[in-house]
Amino acid sequence: MTHRRLPSLWRDRQGVVAPMIAVLGASLVGAAGLALDAGLYYTSSRDLRAATEAAALAAAMYPAQATARAQQSLGRNGYDPAILQSVELGRYCPDARLTSEQRFDPSLARCPGNGMMNAVRIRTGKPSRQFLTRVLGAASPIPDLAATATAARIDEAGVGVSSGVLTVTNSLVNSVNDLLGALLGIQLRLNSGDIQTLMDGHVDAGRFFDALASRVGESGTYDDLTSRSVGLRDMLIAAASAADQPATATTLTLVAGQVSNGYSVPLNGLFGLGVWKNMPVGEADEQPGLRAGLNAYQLFAFAVQAGNGAIDLSDAVSRVAAGSTVRIAAVATGPVDRPRFSFGPAGETSASTSALRLQLNLGLNLSILGITVDSVPVLIDIAAARADITAIECASTAEQARDSRVSVLASSGLVNAYVGNAPANAMSRPMPPLSANDIAPARILNVLNLVTADARAVAQPVTGNSGTLIFGPGGQGAIGRPGAPGSPASIGNGSQTGPLLSSLIGSLTASDGLQVKPLNLCVWPLCDASAVRSQLLGGIVAPLAGLAGTAVDPLLDNLLAALGIQLGHATVRVTGARCGVPVLI
Structure with missing residues (x-):
């Protein structure tokens, strides 16, 4: 009987799924375990990344x-601080x-700046949570958790410098x-x-x-713009x-209506944008802006000076007494080696005024042996004033x-003055x-070729002053911001043009200051050089000194103030x- 039922059993398909389940069950359980472990991995990885960024x-x-x-x-985010694997300092x-x-930049090779570290990169890591896949040991496809985050903080300030409050x-x-109208070539x-x-x-x-x-x-x-x-x-x-x-x-807008775009202003000498120079334009209001x-x-004034307008002040004449004149013959500016306005971190942000040179002609009509002094050439050199941001102290309060x-660190410039002829390219x-x-000595007098x-003459230079100015609570000035200019602070010796020129003219009395030479065929008393020199000194030095104080001083002070x-x-x-405000980078 048994051998008769074998063919029927061979044809019977009942229970055929059971072996398949037996074979595939382990795979199904493995797939479910892998999906669970993978899901846990991605969830944990996301949470660890968020904690690492924080x-x-x-x-x-x-x-x-x-x-x-x-x-x-x-620790505040529920992690064992031991998961912190490395902390690296660098510069953003x-x-x-x-x-x-x-x-x-951990090496400061790309962005040396002021050499201060302002960015941090941290790495964290921990074993991932595994259930089924842990039985595979090193062969487990689920890796350990790891995260890296980099953040930077940049403290910045803006600085501008002029040489006086007008x-x-x-x-x-x-x-x-x-x-400024002469520079622009218009009637301002x-x-x-x-x-x-x-x-x-x-x-x-x-x-x-x-x-x-x-x-x-x-x-x-912004660098392309400036x-x-x-x-x-x-x-x-x-x-x-x-x-x-x-x-x-x-x-x-009123001033813009008086000028034209034909007056070109190079921006590279006006602005220093520090760390912002390589960021795209249009992001001034982005955080951190x-x-x-x-x-x-x-x-306006610095933009006009930065252009190519020629300063010709030959008509700027002050007449104080009959025949006495002060004429500004020319003005020259120095090379632009620092911007007029600068923005950036401490230690790498500075601004300055331009060095300036004035050429004056002082003329006197004097009754000294019938002599007229037509022109005494005077040069005044004014070194640039400078301001360097040395520290930015950010308070740990909500009211930063x-x-x-x-x-x-502010410094006012050295001032020199000379009587005589300067080189042709001065x-x-x-x-x-x-x-x-x-x-070189300048010929100021020629009496009938006799x-x-x-x-x-060289004046004693007016040395500038330097020192640290503090802006903020307890300081000499207040920090400005858009819509609120703050208040400036000043440093200097308060010197003026008149005393400087009086010192210069007084130096003509030195033995090498005024050289008088009688020529051939002269008639007495013009042949007596010492007598002529004595009369010239008495007749020139005092009036010129007075002219400097009463005319040159206010005239030049106002012209300099305009600049x-x-x-x-x-x-x-x-x-x-x-x-x-620290930001992720």
Whole structure:
């Protein structure tokens, strides 16, 4: 019977699934376990990455305490601080041309800057949670958990420097219109109210750059923008769109209507953008943005000086007494080696005024043996005033803008003055260096070809002053920001032109100051050189000294003020400060 049922059993298909389940069951359980472990891995990896990023942000706030702050942050997020595997300090390179990985520079090779570490990269790791796949040991396809995060904090401030705080007077208004108008080649028409509004007004730097980029069609980086030349009208209209007050915007628009884009302004000598130079334009309001202000008058005056306008002041004459004149023959500026406005971290951000050289001709009509002194050539050299941001102290409060402090090392420039003939290229642009040895005696007198008098003198230089100015609580000045200019601080010796020139003219009395030479066929008393020299000294030195104090001093002080310069003096503004909010890079 049994052998009869074998064929039927062979044809019976009942229970055929059971062997398949027996064979495939292990695979199904393995797949489910792998899916569970993989899901746990990705969830845990996401959580670890978030905790690692939070730890990097905490560490970047104070890089010097990076390890401790990262461990504390991991603990607050429920992780054992022991998962912190490494902490690396470096410097952040905000350069759009670099990858995110390259923007972290641990060697300071790409972004040496001021040599200070402002970025932190941390790595974390821990075993992943595994259930079924753990039985595979080293063959498990689920790796350990690992995360890397990099964050940076950049404390920045803006600084601008001029050489004096201007007081608007009628003389200053005339000087501004005459001097800046001469540079522009137009008849500038600004009144005292216009100038005061510009001096009291400020422009949001970031919005100004973005508006200017839009006007001139620049879509690259801020460095691309500030490397090009732009029309003065475009520059002023962009400034008006970023002005802090409607009156400032109105006045800037008024000035823009008096100038043209034919006057080209190279921007590379005006602005230093520090770490922001390689970021794309249009991001001034992004976090962390460029938040600083520009004084409206300084922006206009420095832009005019940066252009190619020739300063010809041969008509700027002050007549004080019959026949006595003060004529400004020429003005030259020095090379632009530092920007007029600068933004960036401490230790690598500085601004300066331009070095300046004035050529004067002082003329006197004197009754000394019938002698007329037509012209005494005088040169005045004014070195640049400078301001360097040395420290940015960010307060650990919610009111950083109010409580933070910025330290600036400020120095006013050395001033020299000479009587005599300078080299032919002395007034070229940019002006070459000049020393006392370069000054030759100038022929100031020739009486009927019988007696000549040559003059050469060097004044005692007016040395500048230097020191640290503090902006913020307890400091000499207040930090500005868009819409609130803050208050400036000054350093200097308060010297003026008159005393400097009086010292110079007084030095003519030295043995080599005034040289008188009788020529052949002279008639007595002109042949007596000592007698003529004595009379000349008495008749020239005192009147010239008086002329310097009563005419040259106010005339030049106003002209220098129009250019933002005061002898031996530096006025600094911290135009804004941003305490770095750590950001992931």
